Amino acid sequence: xxxxxxxxxxxxxxxxxxxxxxxxxxxxxxxxxxxxxxxxxxxxxxxxxxxxxxxxxxxxxxxxxxxxxxxxxxxxxxxxxxxxxxxxxxxxxxxxxxxxxxxxxxxxxxxxxxxxxxxxxxxxxxxxxxxxxxxxxxxxxxxxxxxxxxxx
Amino acid sequence: xxxxxxxxxxxxxxxxxxxxxxxxxxxxxxxxxxxxxxxxxxxxxxxxxxxxxxxxxxxxxxxxxxxxxxxxxxxxxxxxxxxxxxxxxxxxxxxxxxxxxxxxxxxxxxxxxxxxxxxxxxxxxxxxxxxxxxxxxxxxxxxxxxxxxxxx
DNA sequence: GTTGAAAGTCGTGCCCA
DNA sequence: TGGGCACGACTTTCAAC
Numbered sequence: 237x238x239x240x241x242x243x244x245x246x247x248x249x250x251x252x253x254x255x256x257x258x259x260x261x262x263x264x265x266x267x268x269x270x271x272x273x274x275x276x277x278x279x280x281x282x283x284x285x286x287x288x289x290x291x292x293x294x295x296x297x298x299x300x301x302x303x304x305x306x307x308x309x310x311x312x313x314x315x316x317x318x319x320x321x322x323x324x325x326x327x328x329x330x331x332x333x334x335x336x337x338x339x340x341x342x343x344x345x346x347x348x349x350x351x352x353x354x355x356x357x358x359x360x361x362x363x364x365x366x367x368x369x370x371x372x373x374x375x376x377x378x379x380x381x382x383x384x385x386x387x388x
Numbered sequence: 389x390x391x392x393x394x395x396x397x398x399x400x401x402x403x404x405x406x407x408x409x410x411x412x413x414x415x416x417x418x419x420x421x422x423x424x425x426x427x428x429x430x431x432x433x434x435x436x437x438x439x440x441x442x443x444x445x446x447x448x449x450x451x452x453x454x455x456x457x458x459x460x461x462x463x464x465x466x467x468x469x470x471x472x473x474x475x476x477x478x479x480x481x482x483x484x485x486x487x488x489x490x491x492x493x494x495x496x497x498x499x500x501x502x503x504x505x506x507x508x509x510x511x512x513x514x515x516x517x518x519x520x521x522x523x524x525x526x527x528x529x530x531x532x533x534x535x536x537x538x539x540x
Numbered sequence: 541g542t543t544g545a546a547a548g549t550c551g552t553g554c555c556c557a
Numbered sequence: 558t559g560g561g562c563a564c565g566a567c568t569t570t571c572a573a574c
Contacts, residue, residue, distance in 0.1 A: 239448065247449065250442035254406040257567060268542065273569075284448040289441060289533045290402035296389065296436040297399065304456075304486070304493060319529040331529040334456070341456060341523065371493065377471040377483040381441045381533055409550060420560055425552070 237282040242267065246275055247285065251381075254288040291381050294345060301346045302373035305356065306338035313339065313364040321362045327355035338369065389434040394419065398427055399437065403533075406440040443533050446497060453498045454525035457508065458490035465491065465516040473514045479507035490521065 239247075242265055249261045258269040258276070265272070279285045294300070309318065315333045318340050322331040330343035342359065346352035352372075360368055391399075394417055401413045410421040410428070417424070431437045446452070461470065467485045470492050474483040482495035494511065498504035504524075512520055 237448065244449070247442065247444055251444065252441070254440035254442050258569095259567070269567080270543090270569080271541070282448070284445050286443040286445055287404075288406035289404070289443055290399065290406050291438040291441055291533075292399060292403065293436050293438055296391065296434070297396070302484070304484075315527050315529060322530055328530055329532045331531075332454070332456075333526040333529065335524040335526060338523075340529065341525075371490075372487040373493075374485040374487060375467050377467060377485065377492065378474055378480050379483075380481045381443075410552095411550070421550080422552075422561085423559060426558090 237284060239279075239284065243275055243279060243284075246272060247279065250276070250285065250288070289381075298347050299345050301348050301352045302376070303344045303346075303352055303356075304371045304373070305342045305344060305359065306369040306371075307340040307342055307359075307365060308337075308367045308369075309339040310364045310366055315340075317364060321364075322359070325355055325358055327351070389436060391431075391436065395427060395431060395436075398424060399431065402428070402437065402440070441533075450499050451497050453500050453504045454528070455496045455498075455504055455508075456523045456525070457494045457496060457511065458521040458523075459492040459494055459511075459517060460489075460519045460521075461491040462516045462518055467492075469516060473516075474511070477507055477510055479503070 245265045246261055249256060249264055258272045261267075262269045262272045267275075276285065294302075307318065318331070318333065322328045322340075322342055325344075327344045327346050328342055329345045332341050333339060334341050344352060344355055344359075346355055356368065356370065359365065397417045398413055401408060401416055410424040413419075414421045414424045419427075428437065432439075446454075459470065470483070470485065474480045474492075474494055477496075479496045479498050480494055481497045484493050485491060486493050496504060496507055496511075498507055508520065508522060511517065
């Protein structure tokens with residue numbers, strides 16, 4: 237899909253505040269509210285904008301422990317298999333196939349160490365997982381929900 | 389702050405759709421729109437809800453290359469120093485101090501390999517960085533913007 | 541792409557239980 | 558706390574330009 241820089245600025249506006257009114261966004265990008273709505277509808281239909289979400293403080297909802305787990309998988313494991321498996325764990329907030337020694341990197345978020353260990357156990361129970369290497373997060377320095385190009 | 393399970397369900401609603409009206413959320417949690425608004429205002433003021441954002445397809449905006457970079461830092465480097473440095477790079481979408489060999493883990497998102505290399509160079513230019521180890525993301529299996537407890 | 545008008549919905553402050 | 562009401566603003570869909 238073609239995205240011009242007006243679209244970019246609309247996206248940046250929505251990333252900064254997803255509850256902004258179309259009139260408000262229009263003022264920032266010099267467009268009328270109906271014009272903004274049409275562009276947003278088009279961007280949503282095209283899958284560029286996947287949805288709108290609230291950014292929650294993980295600690296406030298009791299999600300205080302995080303880890304990154306490197307996954308080492310059996311020879312003929314496909315990314316799709318890994319994807320299916322990790323999506324079953326609600327503790328998984330991110331998962332990627334990666335270059336290097338490990339086959340995948342899984343980002344876990346849990347209530348506490350015990351919960352984390354429990355999730356890790358379920359992850360290791362997958363038949364294709366040969367071994368794992370965990371790295372506990374000590375503190376969160378940056379955690380942008382999404383970062384998009386230049387603002388207004 | 390005290391969060392009851394009505395708050396939890398309101399949060400879950402907003403995470404699922406940040407543009408839902410208060411009346412809509414109220415219908416799901418059996419509350420009137422003003423009551424929902426008051427709770428949301430309170431949650432925002434308390435920092436539980438940090439804001440509302442759009443979930444963007446990174447590929448659609450030209451952000452196609454990702455990497456995780458392990459940072460090895462000089463002896464007396466504080467997390468605050470690392471935080472300041474990584475926040476200066478717009479390519480950083482996440483950064484954490486971690487247990488294990490490395491001191492920090494930085495999640496980068498760039499337009500392409502050249503851009504990634506450029507960002508990495510700027511990261512390595514920090515005086516406290518003694519060395520880095522990069523892991524390129526081959527594919528994104530899961531990338532939840534936020535995951536919160538049980539839905540409605 | 542724009543404007544302007546229509547009807548319906550929503551946000552939000554205020555008051556009462 | 559919660560709900561109800563009221564007013565103004567916003568959304569959304571038209572039409573016509």
